[in-house]
Amino acid sequence: MTLTADQKRQAAQTHYAEGLGLCPARQLLEAISSKWVTLVMLDLADGALRHSELRRRIPGASQKMLTSTLRSLERDGLVTRLLTLSVPVRTDYELTPLGHSLLGVIHGMKEWADDNMDQVEEARGDYDSRRSSAG
Amino acid sequence: MTLTADQKRQAAQTHYAEGLGLCPARQLLEAISSKWVTLVMLDLADGALRHSELRRRIPGASQKMLTSTLRSLERDGLVTRLLTLSVPVRTDYELTPLGHSLLGVIHGMKEWADDNMDQVEEARGDYDSRRSSAG
DNA sequence: CTGTATCCTCTAAGATACTG
DNA sequence: CAGTATCTTAGAGGATACAG
Numbered sequence: 599m600t601l602t603a604d605q606k607r608q609a610a611q612t613h614y615a616e617g618l619g620l621c622p623a624r625q626l627l628e629a630i631s632s633k634w635v636t637l638v639m640l641d642l643a644d645g646a647l648r649h650s651e652l653r654r655r656i657p658g659a660s661q662k663m664l665t666s667t668l669r670s671l672e673r674d675g676l677v678t679r680l681l682t683l684s685v686p687v688r689t690d691y692e693l694t695p696l697g698h699s700l701l702g703v704i705h706g707m708k709e710w711a712d713d714n715m716d717q718v719e720e721a722r723g724d725y726d727s728r729r730s731s732a733g
Numbered sequence: 734m735t736l737t738a739d740q741k742r743q744a745a746q747t748h749y750a751e752g753l754g755l756c757p758a759r760q761l762l763e764a765i766s767s768k769w770v771t772l773v774m775l776d777l778a779d780g781a782l783r784h785s786e787l788r789r790r791i792p793g794a795s796q797k798m799l800t801s802t803l804r805s806l807e808r809d810g811l812v813t814r815l816l817t818l819s820v821p822v823r824t825d826y827e828l829t830p831l832g833h834s835l836l837g838v839i840h841g842m843k844e845w846a847d848d849n850m851d852q853v854e855e856a857r858g859d860y861d862s863r864r865s866s867a868g
Numbered sequence: 869c870t871g872t873a874t875c876c877t878c879t880a881a882g883a884t885a886c887t888g
Numbered sequence: 889c890a891g892t893a894t895c896t897t898a899g900a901g902g903a904t905a906c907a908g
């Protein structure tokens with residue numbers, strides 16, 4: 599069978615997008631852009647914390663989201679999980695060396711944001727007002 | 734009226750999450766984690782490009798996504814759009830100084846990813862095999 | 869205390885078709 | 889060539905209830 603131009607283009611797009619998913623930088627971006635990842639890592643920067651302590655520090659995260667965030671961090675080798683089988687149970691989370699090194703990148707982003715996001719805000723305001731008025 | 738403990742907790746979570754949305758670092762993360770943003774910015778690093786040229790370089794992005802990515806970059810003051818009313822029309826996109834400075838952060842992420850994502854990959858493999866086997 | 873299972877909502881991303 | 893409008897879908901995030 600022959601493909602139409604549209605079908606060929608779409609196949610090329612799909613192929614490219616699949617390759618993109620394997621790109622290291624893309625994977626990193628997807629890992630750290632999930633909503634609570636950076637907050638958890640920043641809280642763990644100074645040492646291990648219990649699950650309940652993390653909940654206290656990040657009240658916006660539901661229990662489910664906190665657990666799933668920690669699971670993916672553990673899976674990625676960025677955080678270790680230490681389970682103590684007492685009554686009641688106790689779990690401690692701690693950054694791995696790899697996690698600590700990633701913290702450097704996160705701080706870089708945070709710094710740029712603190713220095714420049716007000717400019718971005720301003721640009722957004724300008725753009726939006728140009729849109730709504732006589733444009 | 735009185736609130737249950739659950740209702741109070743949830744109100745606190747909502748309030749916290751709203752504040753989080755205003756955090757500069759969070760906003761930055763949301764801006765650059767959208768799928769095509771970094772690719773577009775990297776392609777514009779060496780100079781202005783036309784819309785059609787960007788499409789050629791990033792075949793995975795549909796026309797709609799490329800346009801909407803460029804719009805949000807323009808709105809954020811990271812990219813300028815120059816429209817030339819010839820026949821056919823021509824538009825050129827170029828990084829602003831602010832956009833160039835953000836490129837530094839992006840390169841930092843890319844570098845960390847190139848250096849360390851193989852370790853992450855390995856950790857994922859280990860974690861998954863531990864899950865599937867005797868655990 | 870910590871973690872799982874279920875159900876629900878909202879939106880980013882994509883497919884498609886059309887206009888100046 | 890560049891852009892817009894509409895429809896659909898997959899998945900992240902959240903609410904709730906339950907379990908070891």
